[in-house]
Amino acid sequence: MVETKILTVYEVADFLKIHFNSAYELIREGKIRYIKVGRQIRIPESYLQEFIERGGTN
Template identity: 55%
Template sequence: METKIYNVEEVAKMLRCGKTSIYELIRQNKLRCVRVGRKILIPEMFINEFINNGGAKIC
């Protein structure tokens, strides 16, 4: 099984939000991520978890 991993810009497009909103969700621990150096990566399962938990009103 292959896990899809997205960057902040791709997730923003998927959720129809701005990149700043995604960074804020990550900062508030509402959207989990993986950090590799300075790069922020978001596996598909974290996006699904965020949506299944009701998302957020920030977008």
């Protein structure tokens, strides 16, 4: 089984050095893919890597 690191929005914001509201905005705009666990938003590390590789665009 491959272990995938799952990040919170706050962890993503910290990694990207942006405010957490900006991270939520990127998610709402569909620029960063995410999954929901109950009512909580989680971002697999691979989704964040995709965002970075695209240069932060759709």
